[in-house]
Amino acid sequence: MLNVDLIFKVAGIGIVVTILYTVLKQAGKEEHSYLVALVGVVVVLMLVVRVVSDLFETVKTVFRL
Amino acid sequence: MEIVKIVGLGLVAGTLAILLRQEKPVFATLLSLAAGALILFLVLERVAGIADVLQDLAVRANVDGLYLGIVLKVIGVAFLAEFAGQVLRDAGESSIASKVELGGKIIIVVLAIPIVAAILQTLTSMLG
Numbered sequence A: 001m002l003n004v005d006l007i008f009k010v011a012g013i014g015i016v017v018t019i020l021y022t023v024l025k026q027a028g029k030e031e032h033s034y035l036v037a038l039v040g041v042v043v044v045l046m047l048v049v050r051v052v053s054d055l056f057e058t059v060k061t062v063f064r065l
Numbered sequence B: 001m002e003i004v005k006i007v008g009l010g011l012v013a014g015t016l017a018i019l020l021r022q023e024k025p026v027f028a029t030l031l032s033l034a035a036g037a038l039i040l041f042l043v044l045e046r047v048a049g050i051a052d053v054l055q056d057l058a059v060r061a062n063v064d065g066l067y068l069g070i071v072l073k074v075i076g077v078a079f080l081a082e083f084a085g086q087v088l089r090d091a092g093e094s095s096i097a098s099k100v101e102l103g104g105k106i107i108i109v110v111l112a113i114p115i116v117a118a119i120l121q122t123l124t125s126m127l128g
Helices: A002-026 A030-063 B002-023 B025-060 B065-090 B094-127
Strands: none
Touching (some): A002 A030, A002 B002, A002 B025
16 A cells, blocks of 8 residues: 555655744744755655656556557 | 545545645645545556457447547546646646646647548538
């Protein structure tokens, strides 16, 4: 059941980044908090892009596009 | 059994997306994109079976394979355009979503031209 893991991984990273973002913001380090959010988005994007590209490949083969 | 997986995945992803949307909407969008892709994966296995059955029926009814190919292509284009459009609309980018769907519609029209031409040709030959 790979697919549910991906959902939890993405959600986990999102929650961790959100917490770090708010904590850093409270601590007064605005720029660090923004950098953490950026890193989180990049990591999640890497995960999601791989799944979406697999989907596009499958669609191409199934529908012979 | 398949439907249980789809429903479960959808509900889990939906609740997590809501959780993420309050603080960081970007993660909610990425999560819904990932969930959509995974659910479509499960659906695609069934669609491949349907496509093969259609192929056999077309061969048996000696329908020209070209037309069935076009039908499958149109379904694929609509499939992807609708997927991207809905994810973009969820993210709040309805203008980009409508552009994506417009592109899909135009590609479908282009794909359908040979069929329309064939229909007109058979019509004129019948009437002529």
